[in-house]
Amino acid sequence: xxxxxxxxxxxxxxxxxxxxxxxxxxxxxxxxxxxxxxxxxxxxxxxxxxxxxxxxxxxxxxxxxxxxxxxxxxxxxxxxxxxxxxxxxxxxxxxxxxxxx
Amino acid sequence: xxxxxxxxxxxxxxxxxxxxxxxxxxxxxxxxxxxxxxxxxxxxxxxxxxxxxxxxxxxxxxxxxxxxxxxxxxxxxxxxxxxxxxxxxxxxxxxxxxxxxxxxxxxxxxxxxxxxxxxxxxxxxxxxxxxxxxxxxxxxxxxxxxxxxxxxxxxxxx
Numbered sequence: 001x002x003x004x005x006x007x008x009x010x011x012x013x014x015x016x017x018x019x020x021x022x023x024x025x026x027x028x029x030x031x032x033x034x035x036x037x038x039x040x041x042x043x044x045x046x047x048x049x050x051x052x053x054x055x056x057x058x059x060x061x062x063x064x065x066x067x068x069x070x071x072x073x074x075x076x077x078x079x080x081x082x083x084x085x086x087x088x089x090x091x092x093x094x095x096x097x098x099x100x101x
Numbered sequence: 102x103x104x105x106x107x108x109x110x111x112x113x114x115x116x117x118x119x120x121x122x123x124x125x126x127x128x129x130x131x132x133x134x135x136x137x138x139x140x141x142x143x144x145x146x147x148x149x150x151x152x153x154x155x156x157x158x159x160x161x162x163x164x165x166x167x168x169x170x171x172x173x174x175x176x177x178x179x180x181x182x183x184x185x186x187x188x189x190x191x192x193x194x195x196x197x198x199x200x201x202x203x204x205x206x207x208x209x210x211x212x213x214x215x216x217x218x219x220x221x222x223x224x225x226x227x228x229x230x231x232x233x234x235x236x237x238x239x240x241x242x243x244x245x246x247x248x249x250x251x252x253x254x255x256x257x258x259x
Contacts, residue, residue, distance in 0.1 A: 003220055005170070005220075006154075051188065051191055052191070055191060055192060058142075063143070063144070064142070067142070067144040067145055067146060068141075068142055068144075068145045068154055069141050069142020069143070069144075069145050070142065070192070071141075071142070071188070071189070071192045072141065072142065072145065072152070072154065074188055074192075075174065075185065075188060078184060078185075078188060079174075079218065079220075079221045079224050080220070080221075082184065082221065083218070083220045083221030083222070083224070084220075086221070086222055087220075095180065098183060098184045098187060101187045101191070
């Protein structure tokens with residue numbers, strides 16, 4: 001299971017999955033697990049799309065519903081998701097997407 | 102040890118060679134262990150350079166309480182450093198990032214200790230091991246920063 005250190009991490013992911021109209025990401029986050037390589041890749045790519053979207057929001061002056069900035073939450077969520085994917089055996093999927101950035 | 106790097110890939114061999122090396126990418130002219138308001142979100146709470154949400158603080162926010170999974174983030178592996186670096190690069194377009202580092206077993210001030218993140222390999226927290234006033238933590242973080250080494254990012258100058 002994806003284990004969050006802060007409850008806001010999941011809220012933040014859901015916020016951006018909804019903003020990006022990404023039903024698949026919402027499903028994966030709600031389930032809290034990925035079952036195959038394809039889903040692991042999808043979640044990894046979603047993370048970086050979320051990062052890009054949050055930076056666009058900050059640049060446009062759009063405020064987040066939390067006091068902390070996007071960089072804080074993106075870093076916490078990166079540790080959470082990459083830690084989970086490592087443990088679940090999908091390290092190479094995560095790494096390949098990091099290398100694309 | 103190299104003193105300057107052009108891309109994060111240049112650091113792969115260095116990080117692998119230095120066992121026990123713990124590093125943090127830091128925007129040029131920012132502090133390696135303390136935050137300024139320009140380093141954080143507009144509404145994010147920072148007291149005397151300490152980002153409040155990183156630490157386990159008393160309710161009145163005057164004391165820092167021991168917690169082995171809260172503190173300042175460091176990377177112990179190249180892989181972890183690379184992803185943190187890439188994230189910071191996206192958040193700071195056009196800015197130069199330097200890599201500050203220290204050895205895990207180095208002389209760190211009493212009351213501080215590196216603890217591995219139990220849910221993320223390659224990620225460590227610099228934690229407090231005893232209750233201390235926030236001002237005392239700031240002193241210790243400044244002391245740490247003075248002892249950290251730096252590998253300068255080249256940005257677009259190379």
